[in-house]
Amino acid sequence: MELITKAPKGTRDIIPGESEKWALVEDVMAGEAELNGFSEIRTPVFEHTELFERSVGDTTDVVEKQMYTFTDKGGRSITLRPEGTAGAVRAMLENGMYNNGFPIKMYYKTSCYRYEKPQAGRMRELHQFGVEMFGAAEPAADAQVILLGKSIFERLGLGDDVQVAINSIGCPTCRAEYHKALKTYFTAHREELCETCNSRLERNPMRILDCKSPVCGEIAKAAPKILDYLCDDCRAHFEKVQSLLTAVGVEFTVDPGIVRGLDYYTRTVFEFISTRFGYALGGGGRYDGLVEEIGGKPTPALGFGLGFDRIMLALEEFGAEFPDDGKCELYIAAMGETAQVKAFQLVNALHRCGVAADCDLCARGLKAQMKYADKIRAPYTIVLGDNELESGRAELKNMKTGEKKKISIGEDFIDAYLAETTAQEDLSF
Incomplete structure (x- = not known):
């Protein structure tokens, strides 16, 4: 048998026998989210390109290298969603959900699309579970979202393997001073930085900390730390988040190297890291300026995304048991x-x-x-x-x-x- 075509590179079929396992994991995630007051939202698979350029940031790898963008028959620039947050913010604003009072809590099970080199747990069509919360500025909101993510991994039997790592990247005010310090530091290493990081040096030096180049990564290890530049409000916010996590027994580490890969993050950022695999199974943080950037009133917001593909690999590695009964009685x-x-x-x-x-x-x-x-x-x-x-x-x-x-x-x-x-x-x- 010779097929006329195969699935595009970086995509895969979730076939019967496997799809049931995915559905069970989705149900666990959705169930935990609903216990915390989150409701499901479904957004279009594509949006106008400007939404992601404004929200994700034009200095990120996602916008610079990875987006699937095309011109439709009406001459409009359209992009397959590379992440879930921007579409959720747009939907919240366009549908006037803010009229129902805050906080607004939403979760989604979705596919995202990024043109990058496929590897284990990282595909061009990536499957994601995400939550978003709007209108809650208090540190307790940060703690609840982090706790929700941790509880999902515990329910899946991965709690002992998943470590919570947190950081604060401050607000635009204190981050301005940090950017100056980074620019000074990285300018001294300009000749060693990759071409992409040299372009970021003027526009957003913080993005250099997220570069995947081994050379740039080694240089970044000695760069100034954001925690040394936090303003009093951001420092107090971060300390309160830590105290709340400690109060409910969530173990965590503070990692100044976490900046996340998208420009919209502010203050608290975090990742759920598999100690066995050594990479993140998900992550998120605050994005208090994003709602205003997209056209709404200033609104505090935060959320996270969990990678289905990597989580399923982790469950397989740990020998997770799934029901093996047939559907037919x-x-x-x-x-x-x-x-x-x-x-x-x-x-x-x-x-x-x-x-x-x-x-x-x-x-x-x-x-x-x-x-x-x-x-x-x-x-x-x-x-x-x-x-x-x-x-x-x-x-x-x-x-x-x-x-x-x-x-x-x-x-x-x-x-x-x-x-x-x-x-x-x-x-x-």
């Missing part, structure tokens, strides 16, 4: 056309009562049908033939124990089936 095999019609009717009745069931759809013989029932791990089977149709009763077989019981296949079939199985479905409509 009852498979009804049939011999002959009349029996096939009856099987189809019974399966439809089961579906209407919320019971997962199936029958042959491929004109297979009885042996092949039973082999298929075994393959899909159906815990119960029924075989219908002329004798069963004539008597109105058939054998319900427990595929694990081999036990067989005769049940009615008439109008009381559903009651008869449920009485003989361990199904505990809620049959209310």
Whole structure:
């Protein structure tokens, strides 16, 4: 077999058998978010390019190198979303959600698109779970969001592996002095910096700290630390965040090297780092100036994003156990056309009562049908033939124990089936 094309480089299919695992992880994340008062939002997969240029920052790798941008048939510049926050802010403003009072809490399960070299846990189509909170300026909001992320990893069984690392990158006022110090320091190393970092030196020297070049990274180790330049308000905010995390038993480290990769961050920034893999499984922080930058009134905001791809790799590495039960509870095999019609009717009745069931759809013989029932791990089977149709009763077989019981296949079939199985479905409509 020769396909006319394959999935684009940096993308992958999440196929049955794997997608169920992803769905379970998504449910854990969404459940924890909802416990903290967050509600789901869904935004378009593409936005006007200016949204990301204004929000993400034109000195970031995302905007400079990684965005999937194209001109649509109306001559507009459109970009596939490279991250989730900007679209959430735009949606909050455009839909007037601020009229419902603060804080506004939202979460999303989404795909983002960045043109970069694919590697394990980092694809061009990356899957992300994110939360955003608007209108809460207090350090308690920072602590709650960090605690939410930590609790998600604990629920997933990764709590012992994930370390919380935090930092403060200050506000625009105190960061201005820090930028001066960075510019002075990096100017002395200008000849050693990569071409990209030289361009950042004038526009945003802080971006150099996030450069992936080993040479630039080594130079950055001795650069001035932002914590030495925080104003009194930013310092007090950061200390309060730390005290709140300590109060609820969250262990963390302060890492002055965390600046995050996007320009909109202010004050608290943080990452959830896998100690086994040595890289972040997610991260986030405050972005108090972003809402105003996009066109709204000054509004404090913060959030985080977790990388599904890396988290699934971590779960696989740690041998996470997922339910291995088949979806089909009852498979009804049939011999002959009349029996096939009856099987189809019974399966439809089961579906209407919320019971997962199936029958042959491929004109297979009885042996092949039973082999298929075994393959899909159906815990119960029924075989219908002329004798069963004539008597109105058939054998319900427990595929694990081999036990067989005769049940009615008439109008009381559903009651008869449920009485003989361990199904505990809620049959209310």
